Amino acid sequence: MDAALFSPAGYDADFFEIPLALPAPPVGTLIRELLYTHFTVLLDPARRLAIATGVNIDGDYLVTVDRGDDWHLDSRIPLYEQTGEGVYARNDLDRGHLVRRQDPVWGDITTARRANYDTFAYTNAAPQAADFNQSKQLWLGLEDHVLTYARTNGNRISVFTAPVLSAEDSTYRGVKIPQAFWKIAAWTTTAEGSTVLHAAGFVLDQSPQLKDIDLDTVRAPALMYGTPPPLGPYRTYQVPIVDIVDLTGLNLAALSEADVYAPAPAIREGTGRRTRWVELIDTARIQL
Numbered sequence: 001m002d003a004a005l006f007s008p009a010g011y012d013a014d015f016f017e018i019p020l021a022l023p024a025p026p027v028g029t030l031i032r033e034l035l036y037t038h039f040t041v042l043l044d045p046a047r048r049l050a051i052a053t054g055v056n057i058d059g060d061y062l063v064t065v066d067r068g069d070d071w072h073l074d075s076r077i078p079l080y081e082q083t084g085e086g087v088y089a090r091n092d093l094d095r096g097h098l099v100r101r102q103d104p105v106w107g108d109i110t111t112a113r114r115a116n117y118d119t120f121a122y123t124n125a126a127p128q129a130a131d132f133n134q135s136k137q138l139w140l141g142l143e144d145h146v147l148t149y150a151r152t153n154g155n156r157i158s159v160f161t162a163p164v165l166s167a168e169d170s171t172y173r174g175v176k177i178p179q180a181f182w183k184i185a186a187w188t189t190t191a192e193g194s195t196v197l198h199a200a201g202f203v204l205d206q207s208p209q210l211k212d213i214d215l216d217t218v219r220a221p222a223l224m225y226g227t228p229p230p231l232g233p234y235r236t237y238q239v240p241i242v243d244i245v246d247l248t249g250l251n252l253a254a255l256s257e258a259d260v261y262a263p264a265p266a267i268r269e270g271t272g273r274r275t276r277w278v279e280l281i282d283t284a285r286i287q288l
Contacts, residue, residue, distance in 0.1 A: 010035030038104035096128030
């Protein structure tokens with residue numbers, strides 16, 4: 001199946017009763033807006049990775065389909081704007097899904113299969129550490145946890161995620177490898193005829209440092225040719241969405257205003273933003 005052979009609708013900003021637009025990059029940023037089945041990728045062609053993705057998930061109509069493993073380039077954009085198999089071959093880097101494979105797989109069976117295929121576009125991937133551990137499993141399960149929470153309120157959520165694209169990321173095979181990823185889940189509740197938007201923000205850190213550090217100070221070491229950067233144990237945090245704005249430069253105003261996270265205390269002089277981040281060991285610590 002070729003991405004150019006159909007016209008997918010992409011992320012739907014009117015999925016909820018309250019309109020919710022995709023995260024917006026800074027004015028003047030060159031991006032490629034790529035529409036897929038139930039999700040959209042905003043690609044940074046210079047970094048060859050997504051600056052943001054957005055997917056609509058309808059929990060009432062999720063479909064189980066065979067996974068497949070048909071990773072493919074998107075024929076709608078030049079090859080040199082994509083991070084393809086060459087970055088992932090013969091090393092310990094995973095092609096990490098940004099829009100999780102199961103999330104857009106809903107609707108009739110034809111649509112669900114097409115959505116499943118779409119998630120294997122290289123534009124929907126970013127290099128991640130290959131070793132799975134408890135924290136990575138937690139990261140992959142955040143959508144399920146939020147969807148379960150939202151089940152009594154329409155069973156719909158929208159999820160936005162992407163790597164943190166830092167100028168300090170180390171270059172490997174022509175691609176800067178991100179040290180962190182962000183994710184925001186959004187849902188609505190209705191009470192007394194009024195619909196309210198809610199959102200929760202998370203950061204996954206795959207930098208090699210094992211102690212609490214501010215992401216702004218991470219400096220990956222220089223790499224020898226052909227050697228991928230050191231990627232350490234995954235650490236997952238719930239964070240104020242305003243901190244994701246600081247990390248990415250994206251316009252997340254509507255999501256920030258809907259943040260369910262407890263009001264973030266002011267950052268004390270000489271301390272980093274992680275003083276107000278909560279490391280997640282399991283779902284019990286998630287605030288929704």
